[in-house]
Amino acid sequence: MQDATEAPVGRHAGYPLFVDLEDRLVVVIGGGAIAEHKLRTLLRYGARIKIVSPKITEGIQALVDEGKVEWIPRVYELGDLAGASIAFSVCGIPAVDVRIHEEARSRNCLLNVADVPEECDFIVPSIVRRGLLSIAVSTSGAACTEAKRIRHRLEDDFDESWVAYLDLMTQVRDLVKERISGGHDARKPIFEAAADAGWRKRLAAGERISVEDAYNEAVALAQSVSQTTSESGGHASAVKHDEPTTTATTAGKER
Ligand SMILES: C[C@@]1(CC(=O)O)C2=NC(=C\c3[nH]c(c(CCC(=O)O)c3CC(=O)O)Cc3[nH]c(c(CC(=O)O)c3CCC(=O)O)/C=C3\N/C(=C\2)[C@@H](CCC(=O)O)[C@]3(C)CC(=O)O)/[C@H]1CCC(=O)O
Ligand SMILES: NC(=O)c1ccc[n+]([C@@H]2O[C@H](COP(=O)([O-])OP(=O)(O)OC[C@H]3O[C@@H](n4cnc5c(N)ncnc54)[C@H](O)[C@@H]3O)[C@@H](O)[C@H]2O)c1
Secondary structure, three states: OOOOOOOOOOOOOOOOOOOOOOOOEEEEEOOOHHHHHHHHHHHHOOOEEEEEOOOOOHHHHHHHHOOOEEEEOOOOOOOOOOOOOEEEEOOOOHHHHHHHHHHHHHHOOEEEEOOOHHHOOOOOOEEEEEOOEEEEEOOOOOOHHHHHHHHHHHHHHOOOHHHHHHHHHHHHHHHHHHHOOOHHHHHHHHHHHHHHOOHHHHHHOOOOOOHHHHHHHHHHHHHHHHHHHHHOOOOOOOOOOOOOOOOOOOOOOOO
16 A cells, blocks of 8 residues: 555645744735734744735734834735735735735745635644644645644643753754764664653653753663664664763653
8 A cells, every 4th residue: 555645645735844934024915813813923933024904903903013013004006025935815805816816926925815725825734832843734725623623632742841852852962963973873873862761751740851961861871772782683883972971860761
C-alpha cells in the first residue's frame, strides 16, 4: 500500500509552511469580526498591517488608535495590495473578491479569501501554540469544524509544559552545536538522548534543570546508549567532545 504521506494531495490541499511575517506588510480588505480575528493572530506574528475598509469594528478601531494597525477608511481600490507579502479579503462581496484576486495574481501576492477555498492561494489553519511549538491543522477546506475539534484534542495532549521544555531543548541544542565536533552524525545521538531524558515531565513536576546539567546528562546518556549498542555488536560511534564535561546526573528514559 502507498504511504499516506506520499500519496498525491487533493484539491485545495496547501503545501504547509511556517512563514516569518516579522515586519512584512499584510493587507486586509474588510473590517468586520472575521477581519478582527485574522488581525489579532497576524499581530502576534509581528506583521505590519494595513486595513482597507469603509467601516471597522470597535476592536479594530482600538488597534488603530494604539498605532498597531494602519486604516485606510474607504472601499478597496486597485493598487491597495502594493508592497504586500500576503493579503486577506474578508469583505464578503464576491465581485470585489474577483478584483482583489486579479490584483494579487498580477503582483505575485498570496491571497486568502475567507470562506472561499477556490479563491484562496493559501488557507488559514487552526493553530495550537505552546511557546516555540506550533501545530497547524488543516482539512484542506473540507471541514473547519473538524479542524477546530482536532485543535482542541491537540491542546489537551500538548499542554503548557511544552513552553519551558522547548526553551531548555533549544539552549541545549545550541550548546551541542557549539561543543560537539564531527558534524550531524556526532550530534544526532545527543539530540536523541536529550529527547529521551524526560525533561518535560520533570520540569512540569517542579524540578529545576540548568542548561549545563541538561547538556551533561544528554551527553552521558548518549554515551551509555553508544556503549550498549557497541557491546551488542552495533555500529554506534562514541561521542566526541571539543571540551571536557562533568559527569551527568540521573538520566530517566521516560518522556
Ligand atoms: C481553521 C479556521 C482558521 C481561521 O479562520 O482562523 C478556518 N475556519 C475556522 C472556523 C470556521 N469557519 C466556518 C465555520 C462554521 C462551520 C462550518 O461552516 O463548518 C467554522 C467553525 C467555527 O467557527 O466554529 C465557516 C467556513 N469556513 C470556510 C467555509 C467555506 C467552505 O467550507 O467552503 C465556511 C462556510 C461554510 C458554509 O457555507 O456554511 C472555509 C475555510 N475556513 C478555513 C479556516 C479554511 C479551511 C481550514 C481547513 O483546511 O480546515 C477555509 C477553506 C478558508 C479560510 O478561511 O482560510 C477556523 C477554526 C479556528 C479554530 O481553531 O477555532
Ligand atoms: N473563516 C471563518 O471562520 C468565517 C466565519 C464566518 C464568516 N466568514 C466570512 O468572512 C467574511 C467577512 O465576515 P464578517 O462577519 O467579518 O462580515 P462583515 O459584513 O461584518 O464585514 C465585512 C466588512 O467588509 C467591509 N467592506 C464591504 N465592502 C467593502 C469593499 N468594497 N472594500 C473594503 N471593505 C469592504 C465592511 O465595511 C465590513 O467592515 C464573509 O465573507 C464571511 O462569509 C468566515
